[in-house]
Amino acid sequence: MSHVMRQAVQELQENGFATLTSIFSISEIAAILSTVEAADTTSVNFRRSQDVFAIRNLLGEIPALREQLLTPTMRQLLAALFPDATPHLTKAIYFDKPAGSNWLVAWHQDVMIAVNRRLNLPGYGPWTTKQGEVAVLPPRQILESIITVRLHLDDCDASNGALKVVPGSHRHGVIANNDLLAHTSRRVTCPVLAGGAMLMQPLTLHASNRSTSARPRRVIHLEFSTAELPVELEWRERAKV
Numbered sequence: 001m002s003h004v005m006r007q008a009v010q011e012l013q014e015n016g017f018a019t020l021t022s023i024f025s026i027s028e029i030a031a032i033l034s035t036v037e038a039a040d041t042t043s044v045n046f047r048r049s050q051d052v053f054a055i056r057n058l059l060g061e062i063p064a065l066r067e068q069l070l071t072p073t074m075r076q077l078l079a080a081l082f083p084d085a086t087p088h089l090t091k092a093i094y095f096d097k098p099a100g101s102n103w104l105v106a107w108h109q110d111v112m113i114a115v116n117r118r119l120n121l122p123g124y125g126p127w128t129t130k131q132g133e134v135a136v137l138p139p140r141q142i143l144e145s146i147i148t149v150r151l152h153l154d155d156c157d158a159s160n161g162a163l164k165v166v167p168g169s170h171r172h173g174v175i176a177n178n179d180l181l182a183h184t185s186r187r188v189t190c191p192v193l194a195g196g197a198m199l200m201q202p203l204t205l206h207a208s209n210r211s212t213s214a215r216p217r218r219v220i221h222l223e224f225s226t227a228e229l230p231v232e233l234e235w236r237e238r239a240k241v
């Protein structure tokens with residue numbers, strides 16, 4: 001494991017986020033972008049408006065991305081993040097916040113996980129179903145087991161929607177909606193260059209501004225975990241790494 005990765009893992013544990021440069025080369029990024037651009041966009045998992053272009057269930061929609069994303073460097077990073085067991089992928093989304101986008105993301109934590117079905121289980125709930133897809137608030141230790149890797153496909157700074165985060169907020173468990181803003185005074189902005197990655201715990205409070213830039217902000221958001229859900233419940237997008 002490289003020294004830089006080891007340091008990023010330590011920062012992630014302490015602060016709930018960390019950034020890494022040059023996880024992907026410029027040619028690897030170009031290849032990923034051309035795979036995304038060649039995809040058939042008619043599925044309901046593709047959402048395109050003036051302000052956002054999102055592809056949910058990314059690896060289900062574009063299976064060719066799997067090999068392009070799980071490069072030797074990415075696998076090295078996953079080994080550094082999960083030293084005790086190989087994780088599974090639990091979610092993958094592509095987001096573009098296009099030039100001049102008005103898409104503003106309010107302060108939140110990522111607390112719902114996408115699962116295959118509703119079940120009456122202690123510690124799980126509330127449940128939601130949107131367009132037939134079930135999500136649930138799981139126990140805190142499940143949320144704490146997840147690590148998000150946001151791979152940046154464009155240079156990203158405050159002008160084109162770099163993520164803002166609150167260091168250490170991942171240690172507070174699920175914060176009540178009414179208390180979220182009280183936690184945000186110590187926020188920092190996380191610029192990342194194309195080919196770099198932002199690592200984040202889902203419980204880290206985060207938000208992003210509208211874009212005032214002429215540049216796009218394309219990101220692939222990948223979530224990984226080694227946790228197993230109770231019998232009969234499964235991550236809806238679970239995929240082997």
Ligand SMILES: O=C(O)CCC(=O)C(=O)O
Pocket residue numbers: 095105110161163206207208219221
């Ligand atoms: O990419 C962004 O600006 C925000 C996305 C986000 O908040 C999320 O993935 O939970």
